[in-house]
Amino acid sequence: MDESLIVAMAVACIAEENGVDTKNVVVRNFKEVAKSPLAQYIADNNISYHKYQLGE
């Protein structure tokens, strides 16, 4: 995905969560969050992992 699509999706999520129109969401800046050490380790080692959630 390119950056503009990622930003558009983020804006849509924020608008939905806050119950506002996407036109009223202004993006001032954004930064890519690096993978956490655990996520990186899992990715590097092709580990199949799903964190247990209550009720599963």
Place this chain on the structure above:
Amino acid sequence: MDSMWQNSIDRLNSRREAVAAAGGAERIAKQHSSGKLTARERMEALFDDGTFVELNDQISSRCSDFGMDKKKRPGDGVVTGYGYIHGRVAFASSQDFTVGGGSLGEAQAMKICKAMDKAMEMKAPFISINDSGGARIEEGIDSLTGYADIFYRNTIASGVIPQISVIMGPCAGGACYSPAITDFIFMTDYSQMYITGPAVVKSVTGEEITSAALGGASVHSSTSGVAHFVYPDDLSCLNGVRQLLGYLPQSNEDYSLNVPGVAVDNSADLSSIVPADSKKAYDVRSVINSLVDQNSFFEIQESFARNIIIGFARIDGETVGIIANQALFMAGSLEINASDKASRFIRFCDCFDIPLLTLVDVPAFLPGSQQEHGGIIRHGAKLLYAYSEATVPKVSLIMRKAYGGAYIAMNSKGTGADIVYAWPIAEIAVMGASGAVSIIGKKAIEASEDPAAKREELLNEYNDKFMNPYIAAEHGYVDEVILPEETRSKIASAFKMLKTKERTLPYKKHGNIPL
């Protein structure tokens, strides 16, 4: 921003980076290559995504002996803090094997104790992840006192907050006693626990033994009974901890979450699972799974004392603790290990207001000199004590055999069961027909012209008179004789009715359970 601000921020960032770097890239790579996660990765896997908050990351050792002041030990070999599991706060410590082998000194112990104290103040579970070479020898008595401080807190917190130990590497010497005091011990396949390692064992006794054979996960889950759960790796193990916590309350002042599940009533299957012939075996786990919410049974110590099954499950979304005789092993008889396993579980459930469901199919306490000399009287008494002492709702279902002292010990009416159900095939008696007739009919059989026929006659009489649930029901020891297909609804109804149960024990400092 002025330069003073900038300098201060740079200094903080530099210190933070040093702590985050832990033992360095090389040691982290070594940790990973042995299939283990780092201390912080474990915290990330344990807690809900993005919720872990580290505390006291700057605490470090004050020791200067043996050149300790020259060694850098970021975080002093442990990561501590809090986070959320299923949206509820929990505290944890995670020893960092990449920093000084995770060895425990005064400062590391202080970090762990501070997290434990916070867990107690917040009335939240505490999880201790162990991966340590043991006491930091350079710190001498301060290191030993550090262990003592932890053991003391483990003991004071027992019965107040759930305490879970997770062994993910070596756990040797005195370090074993913190996990041993806690409520549940998880181990990974490559972890070990022992009071004295193979080298010391060899030097003292001459015995040659590997680490795994001495104190590996397999040994502790099946032979010693020290470990409650074993998983192949860190990630699955920490998922297991998350799963367990889903059944537990935050503390003794809290209640378990109601987790709505699929409440399929499979009671109709029960008469085909349990043979009416009490000599035939079956897997009691099939009975449990037919009674509880779908896929909700979470077995504990499944490889240890397999003649009794214990675990948590949910009925109508509510957590219950289940104790069931397992006819597949030793015909479900009670012996030393089964008594210990069940009584400790019952006491845990009672500490944390988790109702108890007991499924009874027990022929006896296992006879023999091995059991008598091993102290079956003392160990069996724990089971009686634990059930009698427990004030939580207690429901029993007598499925088939319930004989003698073992009947009494398996949550009988006399030891405080709130509701006792029995199936029509239940046999509630002092002993089985054959043994009983040999004793009470001895003279009549010997005096008879046809002893075999007399014995048969007496067996039929005994079976007809005693080997059923109706005398117990007539005398009020069984509240209702029920059909298999009624079982789940009756049990669910009983627990619903008992939800407001209040029963208090007379004032005492504490009881004196036969340990």
